[in-house]
Amino acid sequence: MGERRGTRKTGENALEAIAIAITAxxxxxxxxxxxxxxxxxxxAAYLEFNDKLDRIDRMNDLVITAAGAQGDxxxxxxxxxxxxx
Numbered sequence: 001m002g003e004r005r006g007t008r009k010t011g012e013n014a015l016e017a018i019a020i021a022i023t024a025x026x027x028x029x030x031x032x033x034x035x036x037x038x039x040x041x042x043x044a045a046y047l048e049f050n051d052k053l054d055r056i057d058r059m060n061d062l063v064i065t066a067a068g069a070q071g072d073x074x075x076x077x078x079x080x081x082x083x084x085x
Contacts, residue, residue: 018040018043021040021043021044021047022035022036022038022043024047025038025043025046025047028050064083067079
């Protein structure tokens with residue numbers, strides 16, 4: 001019987017992880033009906049891709065902030081031109 005409990009607990013942990021991942025996708029704008037149809041592998045791939053995009057956004061924000069805080073007018077104009085502003 002001890003094995004069954006351990007297996008069930010592991011299964012509950014896996015289900016909890018999937019539920020949390022689906023909730024994360026929904027919070028990022030995925031329609032709930034669509035998120036519920038994804039396989040665990042698809043969920044993981046979407047979350048990984050979203051995390052990568054978030055890191056890129058944070059890096060860009062940091063570069064822009066640093067340029068604004070330390071750069072001169074020419075540097076700021078160059079950054080704004082690169083951003084299409």
